[in-house]
Amino acid sequence: MLRWTALAWSCLLVSEMYEFNSNGLYFLTSSSGVTYQTFCDMTTAGGGWTLVASVHENNLFGKCTVGDRWSSQQGDNPNLPEGDGSWSNKVTFGTAEAATSDDFKNPGYYDITAEDVSIWHVPNNSPVNQWNMAAILRYHTSRKFLTLHGGNLYNLFKSYPVKYKAGICNTDKGPVIPIEYDFGSDESVTKLYGPNTKTQFEPGFISFRVFNHEQAAMAICSGVKATGCHLEHFCVGGGGHFPEGEGRQCGDFTSFDWDGYATHAGWSASKEVTEAAMLIFYR
């Protein structure tokens, strides 16, 4: 599956310059000259999607502990309102091949200039060649919203910091973008999260940078438009402080387990989405 393509900056360029059209691992080169390898989705909606990150929950029982790279590895801590700061810095981690087993972020996350995002929720530990088939949800945006926000999430989150107390619920929402489903539907999105959360969102969107009732910041609400203020049960990533529950909401998958781990009861999310990594693509 190795494909070397000199000086291609993204999977979109690979598909345009070389007419490769099969999914797999490709070499890319960033504008600063960093060479890295990542997965290209060459089939969805015309292809050319570059995997730039994955959000993986390694231990929902650990609250902002080792492995919570998209929130904080330093414990729940009001002194670190941005937590590890991964959403808006250039620190990279993980590998494409282990993107469903660990957090992942490559130079494409901050380097590529893109127009849209695509999200796949893939069961943990799935091998690369089964991601597409194994995914429990796949969708993408198509309105080129990233062109208004600096061309990627790195720049978007510079403008909308994932930072405790940087705003308040509803008033200070980041972009909310409608999605097109490649696998799944409004109904299947709604079923991923706990029954109580239905009052808190509208399916068919992706939301960026939201605050909950206690002003804790979260990065992405996948598949939904956040409408309420109890967002910590279905939005992911975050700053370093979640006041409610004595830190029990701090972590990459925040408080997906409020009413028990993967119980799909009350505010708790389903086992399916709790044990799936969220893969983020750009095009």
Next chain:
Amino acid sequence: MLRWTALAWSCLLVSEMYEFNSNGLYFLTSSSGVTYQTFCDMTTAGGGWTLVASVHENNLFGKCTVGDRWSSQQGDNPNLPEGDGSWSNKVTFGTAEAATSDDFKNPGYYDITAEDVSIWHVPNNSPVNQWNMAAILRYHTSRKFLTLHGGNLYNLFKSYPVKYKAGICNTDKGPVIPIEYDFGSDESVTKLYGPNTKTQFEPGFISFRVFNHEQAAMAICSGVKATGCHLEHFCVGGGGHFPEGEGRQCGDFTSFDWDGYATHAGWSASKEVTEAAMLIFYR
């Protein structure tokens, strides 16, 4: 010492295709196209051995803390019966050059299809070019046992999960394979571990996936066939929970220090093996 060999998947292929026969760092490429660099042992028993992993204890006083990648970095936790899950996932870490100073795992661990394993115990912080001479124990298997277990330890441990409560002592042992010594002997193996452990094993073997009396899982008992149920004093790697001693057995080198750090008294291992990394090769 750099040797580039296009599309060689293992050190065995390097030695066969290119007739290189000196130890050192080589470039390999996995079947999915990932290029990486690792150490090849080109001399032992015909050569062609690929370094795929090392188990290094960075802090025997820390129990399942940062750096315990072959057990758990999340503290002793019954909610995480497999701990970090490194034995059977595709997460990689470390570098070949630092394999005696930190845990190490490369794509070869899950990618290479091999027949046998070779193990070196090398004093911590030894430089690459002194590993062979500095090793306190070196041995390999020769019965091609991996062909019965999917060709590598990744697949072997998929079949024999290193998971708390997935089995019971003795009844649910994984493979036990006789070894051939390249440096050392039954006697020197026995001396590595604490005097009390002599009742718990028979030297001259390597054992995979064992359970202790409390159903804690361990990955490898190096140099021995486990016969008792107090295995945590000489077997390495593990799941995320060790019930005995309030977590004091949790870690990459489990409970090598039960009767004091490196005292070589009671159940405690010798300083030699406590302060040596366990290097794992495939062929």
Next chain:
Amino acid sequence: MLRWTALAWSCLLVSEMYEFNSNGLYFLTSSSGVTYQTFCDMTTAGGGWTLVASVHENNLFGKCTVGDRWSSQQGDNPNLPEGDGSWSNKVTFGTAEAATSDDFKNPGYYDITAEDVSIWHVPNNSPVNQWNMAAILRYHTSRKFLTLHGGNLYNLFKSYPVKYKAGICNTDKGPVIPIEYDFGSDESVTKLYGPNTKTQFEPGFISFRVFNHEQAAMAICSGVKATGCHLEHFCVGGGGHFPEGEGRQCGDFTSFDWDGYATHAGWSASKEVTEAAMLIFYR
């Protein structure tokens, strides 16, 4: 900015062999054949400076916690007198592009044979192409002191271990080398640290491996000659144990916050130096 230079071992060789003279990311190859990418400063005092490391404080509130790779990630612990041991082992971490956002160490740190060091203090999260302009302090040595200490800091710190209780204040100092300012002055160095620290150092130098009053070891006092024994408020890096203050001095930036975070009062350092990464170059 990509520049590939086959088999150049350092930025100095790149500048001599290829006459490249612009700052940016270059590929280097270590003597053991490891290829890596780092930043070359091709302009300061004739150029040829290789970035080999950065010391970044990710959480001054966390005392020897995750991210304190130049001291200890294992908590303040007298059983680990050398902490993580990064100053004198071959473990590598981070990337050049994120050197102002995370700790960084590449193979050049232990592989390159150099004569002098250059230090830049660059505000956290600055992008590579702004490092030079953004730096709050830049200086270098010019007396080829590394030739007396094995050619690099890896070897220097082998001779002068950054280890708790390996010596006592003043008596067991490592090398103290005069510096030439590329940006800054004795006065601006003095202002970086807390007002109380003025009695503890003389500006215009760089000091290696010092001990404080309680025999805690630190690696580098940047810009100054340590003269007192309260060194933990302006020296960085360290072993794994700092007896004073119940561990509150343990960390990459030790006790820069003794009288409050970035207050620049009493013993506390300025916000400028507290929130800047220390970049280490060799030539």
